[in-house]
Amino acid sequence: MITPILLCGGSGTRLWPLSRKSYPKQFVPLVxxxxxFQASAQRLTGEGFAAPMVLTNSDFRFIVTEQMAEVGIDPGAILIEPSGRNTAPAVLAAALWLQARDPDGLMLVAPSDHVVPDAAAFRAAVAAAEPAARAGQLVTFGIKPDRAETGYGYLELDGDPGDFTPQVIGLERFVEKPDLATAEGMLASGQFLWNAGIFLFSVKAIIAAFETHAPDLMAPVQGAVDKGQPDLGFLRLDPEAWDGASDISIDYAVMERADNLAVVPYAGGWSDLGGWDAVWRESGPDGDGIVTQGRASAIDCADSLLRSEDDGLEVVGIGLKNIITVAMPDAVLVADASRAQDVKQAVSALKAKSARQAEAFPKDHRPWGWFESLVVGERFQVKRIHVHPGAALSLQSHHHRSEHWIVVEGTAKVTVDDKVQLVSENQSVYIPLGAVHRMENPGKVPMVLIEVQTGSYLGEDDIIRYEDMYARGQGAKG
Known part of the structure; x- marks a missing residue:
């Protein structure tokens, strides 16, 4: 049995403003x-695959379960990383967890933010790699390049990939991201593939590789797994032990040092969506090279991407060429397509000026649903709050604000101190400052309300939780 290991802790800053630290690209329908994330889980589900294991962080844990439920997939273990430590500690944590449960199994490690259009072809490549992985080799998957790409690392083969029928070939070496001239030479040689960062190996083989090539990671990661604490359906890795692990990729820690490497060439289509230029390519430009998404129109334009991510916002381009335009309710990106890899500079510039848009998504996703701010004033704020059927916010109170709730869709079950009542559409309820309160959706359809906050401080950290079905503890998100 092969256990898929889905890595989904990245932030994807090159796809700002749609991908942000609080809600990165793997959770967004980009293509x-x-x-x-859902497409990755679906691709690695079915005959021969165990339930997928997910490694993510605390803020994304409920997004992971919600999105998997939406596509009918029941996850296996979900390991919560206390902090980002790159891919080597994450892969080792997954291997050590599996060692106690399926020591003879295989694990397929895959980022959750890649596009692989032909799932059947990819599964055929995995099947071709399986015998080598069971024999103790560390197998990676190399993508047939179709251009001299400088944004990817490469794999040099020690054999001929031929017609790219799935087969195991020896791997000569890993090559760092090249300059354009080097990339053109590698493309022409036919002996180099893109490094997709996807691996298949046995639990025993990868643990042995870490013991040999990265022994300093063994103790802290083993401690993080052994001392991990169950939290609802998740396993929180121990933060103190985890902090002792180096921040290093699996390529640097193991793959570039190992001598039992192999590669399976893959030509079925792939993209890591590493920038808006990649989204443009994967979205299928028309004859003029135009891609539009949402409420967007292109007039006399060429080779451009125009996206509106808000139903109330129209984006119109006139006479544009090689332009990327992405409009969100709170931010708009306009860039020359040749500068797509530099979009991350916008995030750095916004962070330097403490702009909320640098990292925070307009919709703040929570385990019970989401909310967005509609209007923010000096002493008031208006929010739209969406609560999933059967979900409930925590029992809580605030030091600095009172709230007025108006239900606009569905029915809310509202607790204010000792009083519990049902509030239907077009009805409202007032929550005085300091009152202990809770909002629940007892129905089978989403419940939406408008919240008007007034007070001297309106930050999300002005919250005291008394009870919470999601065990989030204190703080803005817990």
Missing amino acids: GETTL
Whole structure:
């Protein structure tokens, strides 16, 4: 049995403003109707695969379960990383967890933010790699390049990939991201593939590789797994032990040092969506090179991407060429397509001026649903709050604000101190400052309300939780 290991802790700053630290690209429907994370889970589900294991962080844990439920997939273990430590500690944590449960199994490590259009072809490549992985080799998957790309690392083969029928070939070496001239030479040689960062190996083989090539990681990661604490359906890795692990990728820690490497060439289509230029390519430009998404129109334009991520916001381009335009309710990106890799500079510039848009998404996703701020004043704020069927906010109070709730869709069950009542559409309830209160959706359809806050401080950290079905503790998100 192969256990898929989905890594989904990245922030994807080159796809700002749609991808942000609080809600990164793997959870967004960038290409097609499903999110990249959902498509990854679907691709690695079915005959021969165990339930997927997910490694993520605390803020994303409920997004992971919600999105998997939406596509009908029941996850296996979900490991919560206390902090980002790159891919080597994450992969080792997954291997050590599996060692106690399926020591003879295989694990397929895959980022959750890649596009692989032909799922059947990818599964055929995995099947071709399986015998080598069971024999103790560390197998990676190399993508057939179609251009001299400088944004990817490469794999040099020690054999001929031929017609790219799935087969195991020896791997000569890993090559760092090249300059353009080097990339052109590698493309022409036919002996180099893009490094997709996808691996298949046995639990025993990868643990042995860490013991040999990165022994300093063994103790802290083993401690983080052994001392991990169950939290609802998740396992929180121990933060103190985890902090002792180096921040290092699996390529640097193990793969570039190991001598039992192999690669399976893959030509079925792939993209890591590493920038808006990649989104443009994968979205299928028309004859003029135009891609529009949402309420966007292009007039006399060429080779451009125009996206509106708000139903109330129209984006119109006139006479544009090689332009990327992405409009969100709170931020708009306009860039020359040749500068797509520099979008991350916008995030750095916004962070330097303490702009909320640098990292915070307009919709703040919580385990019970989401909310967005509609109007913010000096002493008031208006929010739209969406609560999933059967979900409930924590029992809480505030030191600095009172609230007025108006239900506009569905029915809310509202607790204010000792009083519990049902509040239907077009009805409202007032929450005095300091009152202990809770909002629940007892129905089978989403409940939406408008919240008007007034007070001297309106920050999300002005919250005291007394009870919470999601065990979030104190703080803005817990």
